[in-house]
Amino acid sequence: MVRDITLGQFxxxxxxxHRLQARxxxxxxxxxxxxIFLCKNFISLLLITLFSLLTILMTRISFFKYLKSLRVILFIIIITGLFNLFYGSGVIxxxxxxLTITLGGVYNALFVIVRIALLMMVSAVLTYTTSPTDLTDALERLMKPLTVFHVKVHEIAMMMTIALRFIPVLLEETDKIMNAQKARGADMESGGIIKRVKALIPVLIPLFVxxxxxxxxxxxxxxxxCYNGGKGRTKMKVSHFKLNDLFAAIISVTVFAGVIVCNILFPAVI
Amino acid sequence: MKDFIKIENLYFQYESSEENENRSYALSGVDLTINKGEFVAIVGHNGCGKSTLAKHLNSIYLPTTGDVTVNGINTKDDDRIFEIRKTVGLVLQNPDNQIVAGIVEEDVAFGCENIGVEQKEIRKRVDNALKAVDMYDYRLHSPDKLSGGQKQRIAIAGIIAMEPECIVLDEPTAMLDPQGRDEVMNTILRLNKEMGITIILITHFMEEAVLAGRVIVMDSGKVLLDGTPKKVFSQVELMKKHRLSVPQATELIYRLRNCGYELPDCVLDEEECVQALEKLLK
Amino acid sequence: MSVIKAENISFVYSPGTAFEKKALDNVSFEIEEGEFVGIIGHTGSGKSTLVQLLNGLLRPSAGKIYLDGKDIWEKPKKIRNVRFRVGMVFQYPEYQLFEETVYKDISFGPGNMGLDEEETDKRVRKAAEFTGLKEELLEVSPFDLSGGEKRRAAIAGVIAMDPDVLILDEPTAGLDPLGREALLSQIADYHKVRKNTVMLVSHSMEDIAAIADRILVMAKGKKYMLDSTANVFAKGDELEKLGLKVPQVTKIMMMLRKKGINVDPAVLTVDQGFNEILNCLSAR
Known part of the structure; x- marks a missing residue:
């Protein structure tokens, strides 16, 4: 059932x-x-991988959940991996x-796979440990400087809030409408693509309405x-940076510095 | 204070589309005065204009002709529209569609944030509002998982947090189950008695109207009856003529009285009815 | 023979996940052909799940459902035929309307059954008549109808499939008293003429009181009782304990009995209450 899809994944x-500031x-x-994309050799890649894995461990969320986040893009990982494998230079x-496979190709493929996998997993750290509301708030505050360029930051954040609130409501509604049409004999499970798309009309129109x-x-x-846009609006929850945010920043910066040092000290492989 | 809300010679016509140019008036000549602290129930059939009237009280709709004033401010006064909406809050029928945020307490804070209440003060008001509707324990929940009655109480809390003098509720119980209906009604009664908030309840459940201090019956855009529940529901014939129901207890006693039995002229609830019948049967 | 028979059915939502929830627990009953059965229960009592099982929208986690003695899940591919025979009107059915005209919307079901144009036309007009939809409304867009008319059009869409069993889930929810009364009497009339089995789910017992032959009371996913309407209402105390509201007049009779006045507690309408009190008075 549609209802079972979990959203936001928080x-x-x-x-x-979890306790770190969303910002x-x-x-x-x-x-x-x-x-992750700046790593030029195995030492720096290893360093950043270890750091990412440590962060993942610290969320105390089962590693399996993170692997699941990879499943969606497994296909992309494999394709780009293969692509890189055959397009390299160096020792054949x-x-x-x-088709030729070169040592450079192997390195490229390895780097691409690790990078994409890490990218997905560390992004999951953010979405798994931050509530959608906190995320929206943080984005609104981080994007605030953009108002200078007439970007409607408050409106965008409000839209995100409302979307997050109503997606589950609309999913449930979809479920109900589908059931109602099935009860009238709508057949949504068989037939070719055109037939299936046509079968969606009785669901989509009521959903739009x-x-x-x-x-x-x-x-x-x-x-x-009294909603009047962002003008003169206050906030109940205003989060401030705390000591733990500072620690997190210091540790991260140290690791990032380490990556740069490794990049300089050891020869680049890609 | 007298004349808290004053409605004078109010006519309202929905903007007509091309096909139906001669649309009749949704409200045709309504004159009403509502005092501070009152609990008023407005009843009538669908299409009698009761919801349209409700939306006039906080400047959502503006009169086609006539005037509505709240605390002396005309609802047509565009510059003071937020003052009016701060004074008169409106709760709608569908609880799902009036909750904005994904966390209960953040939704309750929404109105306060809009009117620029200071941060610390918002926290206090939100907590108090949630306690007033008995939903404080759910402050960190997501509204999706709540029952209809609970959602409707959250919507009420969102209005209370703005500290209005009056809350208008437009059929707040129509989509709820009996338990949810009781929850919401108990909350409304408490707000009126304990916090002195003026309540205007639009409903088609006569059992709810009986609980109010004053009942206004509307029919075809006009006020048909206006008075205490006793006064209104004693007019069983008139109500029936307009195809409106009265509570079962009222009807039962009325019919027995018409058979010549000695009974009070109007009872409103089962206790009064049982008392009257007990005397007769013992 | 019973038209519908439920044998030890249970249903679990999202089994094996954190959201696992047992909605129905070992429920059995039989419904006879031509009966009008009311189903009442608190929100979350499993009544909505139950009716979705009866027309094959959900498949029981355990137990069997028989339609005319045949297991409805014997051939899962043919479940659509069960849905045609057991018509289901959901809560707020007007939200399912989608066609350009009311006529086309009502004919959606018959069309899915593969009926020819002539037969479909006959059924659409009959269904509109049953639900009290005026002929001229058939060519109007369903979105231009009033709330009550939309509800009728949606119900007609199910009646047009001419089901042997018609299930209605809270058909009067959100309607005003006039609309409620009119719709209920229309359903009762339909049942009288068509002589099929009707099951009406509601948490308002007032709705069911006047028209149901028998009432199935659900509580916490279990069958609490299934008995004649009068017998069920005679147990008003128990129903109130389940969080169900009995009609005010029934409550008055219950209260009078507690005061030692011997009135029949199984009074469901003001008419019956009025006569009962008159009887009591003349018997003295």
């Missing part, structure tokens, strides 16, 4: 990582991803017809509660 907890996590995550290891109805209700409810 897994509540009290680990060190800290976002900034450090971006930096970490940059450094194996050759058949038009109901979304518009909900939107107009919600707009009225927001008006009743």
């Amino acid at each position: 897994m509540p907890g009290t680990s060190v990582i 800290t996590k976002i900034i450090l995550l971006i930096a970490l991803i940059v450094f 290891l194996w050759q058949w017809w038009q 109901s979304s518009f109805r909900r939107a107009s209700d919600l707009a009225m409810a927001m008006e009743c509660r």
Whole structure:
């Protein structure tokens, strides 16, 4: 059933990582991803991998859950891995017809696979340990400087909040409508693509109609509660950076410095 | 204070589309005064104009002709619209569609944040509002997992946190099960009695109207009856003529009285009814 | 022979996950052909799950459901035929309307059954008549109807499949008293004319009181009782303990009995209450 899909993937907890500020996590995550791609040799790659794995361990969420986050893009990992394997230069290891595998290719493939896998898993650290609301708030505050360029930061954040609130509601609604149409004999499980797409019409139209109805209700409810955009708005929850955020930043920066040092000290392989 | 909400000669017509140019008035000549601290129930059939009237009280709709004033402020006064909405809160029928945030306490804070209440003060108000509707234990929950009655109480808390003088509830129990209905009604009664908030309850359940201090019956955009529940529900014939129901207890006693038995002229709930019948049967 | 027979059915939502929830626990009953059965229960009592099992939208985790003596899940590929025979009207059914005209929407079910145009036309008009939809509304867009008319159109969409068993889940939810009364009497009339089996789910016992032959009371995923309407209402105390609300007039009779006045507790409507009190008065 559609209802079973979990959204946001947030897994509540009290680990060190959970307790970090969402803003800290976002900034450090971006930096970490940059450094994952800056690694030029195995030593620095090993360093960043260990750091990522340690962070994952510290979330106290089963490692299996992180592997699951990889499943979605397994196909992409394999394809890009293979692609890189055959497009390298250097010592030829194996050759058949038009296909050659070189040592450079092997290195490239290895790096690409590790990088994408790490990228997915550390991103999962953010979404697993931060509630969607905190995430939205943090994004709103981080993006605040963009208002100078007339980016409607508050509006974007409000849209995200409302989307997060209503996605589960609409999923449940989809489920109900599907059941109602199935009860009238709608066949959504058999036939070719065209038939299946056609079978969706009786579900999609009521879903649109109901979304518009909900939107107009919600707009009225927001008006009743004096919503007037971001102007003059205050916040109940204002989070401040704490000591643990500083520690996290110091440790991360040290590791990132280590990556740069390793990159300089040891020869690059890609 | 007298004349808290004043409705004078109110006519309202929905903007007509091309096909139905001659749409009749949704409200045609409503005159009402509501005092501070009152608990008023407005009843009537669908389409009698009761919901349309409710939406006039906080400037969601503006009169086609006539005036609505809240604390002396005309609802047409565009500059003071937020003042009016801070004074008169509106709770809608569908609890799902009026909750904005994904966490209960953040939703309750939404209104306060909009009107720029200071951070510490918001926290206090949100906690108090959640306690007032008996949902404090659920403050960190997601609204999705709550029952209809609980969601509706969250919506009420969101209004209370703005510290309004009056709450208008537009059929707040129509989509709820009996338990949810009781929860919401008990909450409303408490708000009126303990916090002195003026309540205007739009409903089609007569058992709920009986609990109010004043009942207004609307029919075809006009006020048909206005008075205490006793006064209104004693007019069984008139109510029936307009195809409106009265509580079963009221109807039972009324019919027995018409057979010549000595009974009080109007009872409203089962206790009064049983008392009256006991005298007769013993 | 019973038209529907449930044999020890249980149902578990999302088994094996953190959200596992037992909605139905070992429920058995039989419904006779032509009966009007009311199903009442608190929210979460399993009544909505139960009706979805009866028309094959959900498959029981354990136990069997028989339609005319045949296990409905004998051939899972043919489950659609069960859904045509056991028509199901969901809560707020107006949210399923999608076609350009009311006529087309009502004919969605018959169309899925593969009926020809002539037969479909006959059924659509009959269904509209049963639900009290005016002929001229058939060519209107369903989204231009009033709330009550939308509800009728949606119910007509199920009736048009001419099911042997019609299940309605809270058909009057959200309607005003006038609309509620009109719709219920229409359903009762339909049942009288069509003579099929009707099951009506509600948590408002007032709705069921006047029209049901028997009532199935559900509580915490189990069958609490299945008995004639009068017998069920005679146990008003127990129903109130289950969190169900009995009609005010029934409650008045219960309270009078507690005061030692010998009135029949199984009074369901004001009419019956009025007559009962008159009887009591003349017997003295």
